[in-house]
Amino acid sequence: MTSNLFWHHQDVPKKARQLLHGHKSFIIWFTGLSGSGKSTIANRLDRALYRHNISTYILDGDNIRMGLNKDLSFKQEDREENIRRVGEVARLFVDAGIVVLATFVSPFRKDREFVRKLVNKDEFIEVYVKCNFDTLKARDPKGLYEKALKGEIKNFTGISDPYEHPENPEIIVDTTMMTPNICVKQIMNYLYNNGYLKK
Secondary structure, three states: OHHHOOOOOOOOOHHHHHHHHOOOOOEEEEEOOOOOOHHHHHHHHHHHHHHOOOOEEEEEHHHHHOOOOOOOOOOHHHHHHHHHHHHHHHHHHHHOOOEEEEEOOOOOHHHHHHHHHHOOHHHEEEEEEEOOHHHHHHHOOOOHHHHHHOOOOOOOEOOOEOOOOOOOOOEEEEOOOOOHHHHHHHHHHHHHHOOOOOO
């Protein structure tokens, strides 16, 4: 029972860990439909941050579902639990002084807002990876849209399940017309201009 649990204070606080790493810690949350380019952009951004001596870690939707969340389905209640668990993990990374790059379809606004509220106001950056449906169908890197349109995949976001577009994301990148490298440059500029990275 939670009534028998007590928070154990840690002697080394988040600020000290941030000083050790030499930078702020925060979450960059990539949301968008499957195939929009979330993982591709996150990986290229990860390399760019690594070259700037920033300590990072990627939490990728597919990877997490192969381990931590392999017991969850794609029904709405399991999608919510998927994001809840990931949000708690991301918060731990922020406490450890690490920059987290999280790539999840995360179709529901309330779930993304739940994660935002787990950390301080300036520790969550929502990146909406926007892409029109025709491009997604044509791109279809995993063959998922073809299967979903044939009815072979149930609860597929964007076809049989809804996706709630971010209303006020910090960053929008449109991969219908932007290359991954341009998207990374836009995100890096945001991080520099808003004091997340030192110029």
